[in-house]
Amino acid sequence: MYLIGNGRVITNDKDGSFFEKGAVLTDGDSIKRVGLYAELKDACPEAEFIDAEGGIIMPGMINAHAHLYSTLMSGYALKDFTPDSLYENLCKRSWKLDGELDFYDVAAGAYAGLIRCIRNGVTTVFDHHASFKGVKGSLFAIAGAVQETGVRGCLCYETSQRCGFKACSEAIAENESFLGYCESFGDSRLKAMFGLHAPFTLSDFDITDCVNRNAGRVGFHVHVSEGAEDGSVCLLNYGKTPLGRLSELGAVTDRSILVHCVHTKDKELDIIAASGASVVNCPQSNMSNAVGAAAVTDMLNKGIRVGLGTDSFTFDMLETARAFVLAERSRTGKCYTGVPQAAKLLFENNREIAEQYFPKGIGTLTEGAPADVIVLDHKPLTRFDAENAYPQLILGASGADCAMTMCAGRVLMRDRKIVAFDEEGIREKIRRSSDALWERLDASGDKTWFPPYGDLRK
Ligand SMILES: [Zn+2]
Structure with a gap:
């Protein structure tokens, strides 16, 4: 006691x-x-x-969207690289990183992110994971770090075609396998969602496969319309909006987490409101990627539950809430707005999102x-x-x-x-892992990862 x-x-x-x-x-x-x-x-x-x-x-505190693994990149800079869009940043930087991550990096990345959670007073994190050189077993490796560090984690693998069909199939299997594990052996600190990267890197077949394998057990954790690319690709290739596609295929449920929704159209917001799904806003990440700001107040007015995540730009939820206030004031031109909404996102809505997976009263x-x-x-x-x-x-x-x-x-x-574990010992392992990863990234040249349909810029 x-x-x-x-x-x-x-x-x-x-x-x-x-x-x-x-x-x-x-x-x-x-x-x-x-x-x-x-x-x-x-x-x-x-x-x-x-x-x-x-x-x-x-x-x-509760972080409703993070990528623990990306902590291994803190301080790393690609030489002579100044992306002119989110899309270019994804193809040449973000996807290069998770395309290079192997199984042995996963635990180090998870510990690194979880240490930052603990130091920032975050006890529950919804993680969205990718490590395409080590898909199988990756969620179990993160689960080990969650168990040892003592926080609560709701984990999933961000299924995507961006590293090819084999890796995509492995990602779907990893989600299914980990979900089954949590149903049988999970505890009050370890939960699963079903992860999708974003509609623009997934075919209808992939999304349908995930929906069928999930069979209504948990919600989907997915990026939606972070940049304009998601909408343009979905309209071009499928004749539908990202939310229209996801909804028709059955991935928008009352326990789903739709991250960003910066370029989501008004009609799509009605789909979200009707479904009961949650939107998670990540203001610093959106500003960092220069994609714009989500219409959060409009979403709240439509009755949509909007929570707050960091997208691993930081692990500090209070700093994130403060950034949301500034973003909302800048977006609306109203200099006294934002604080009540920030409080609702962080303290009320994140609580409701967490309560869908973790014990009542969280x-x-x-x-x-x-x-x-x-x-x-x-x-x-x-x-x-x-x-x-x-x-x-x-x-x-x-x-x-x-x-x-x-x-x-x-x-x-x-x-x-x-005091819960040997932080210094783990820091040493994180450092060794990140040094090796950075060397591999430097040696891998300027390879560019593309979605399965090729380079959008052509
Ligand atoms: Zn994200």
Whole structure:
């Protein structure tokens, strides 16, 4: 049992409870009580005390879209490469990386991303994986890292034809195999979705195959209309919009995650709204790739559940929420918009998305909820209460403030030191793996990966 107290408690439950001097009592992997520090301290003197020292005690945060493996590329730059579009960046950089990743890189990439999650107070991550030189067994390798590091992971392989038919078939089989494993042996921290890369790198046959093999068990995790290419290829080759295709083929369900939707047409938004599927917005990634900004407020007004992900541009969800505010203000020209929407995406909608896969109560500090608790060493100089807690966090705090991370009742980081595993030893392995990968990437020349129908630029 742990008593995490002497801090401001944000419960993030439907009532929006707040305790100025509060505490959370955990028992095993769940929360036993939440309330006033003075009362809980006396009620349970045998619990091990974690002192929040006046900071903020809140639920572990949820990242609804990441690519853990891409952490291995942090700091790597292709020489003399300045892509003029998302498409060129994908063909010459992103797909080059995951086309080069082998089975041995997968675990290193997963550990690297998961360390960053823990350090930023993220206890649940929805990962979208690709490693086309080591497809088979890759999700199981990531699962091993999830289990050892102690976070919650919902995993899938991003099925795509961009590395050929054989690799695509292996990707579909990997999704199916891992889903079966989770159904038989998974636990409350390990879940599966069915992964698709994006409509423009998949044939109707591939998508139908995935839908049939999934057989309605989980939702699909898929990029949609990140750039304009997705729409133009789908219209040219299939006479349909990306959402029109996915929906007709059965991949848009109420448990599906549609990432980006920057170039999604208004009619397509109606398809999403009718399906109950979630959109996940990744503002920094969209700005970095210069693809524009998704019409998030319009989506929310249509009743679409929009969550927040990082696309691994960062692992800091508060920084991401802050970037969303700026993107939304820039997109709409309204300088006072964005903060309530950011709070809804990060604290309400990500909670609802996670609850579709993980135990009830995730993303809240309530009795019986999973014991996913973080402490932020953040002490605003001005008023901080139930009314302005989210704006204060979104505009003033960051993941780097996280001093303590607990997931499923296990302390993963305390006083900013990871205690759940040998971080230094794992860092050494990550470094060896990334050095070898960078050498291979340098040696592989300027090979360009194309979708199965060839170069779009011709
Ligand atoms: Zn992505």
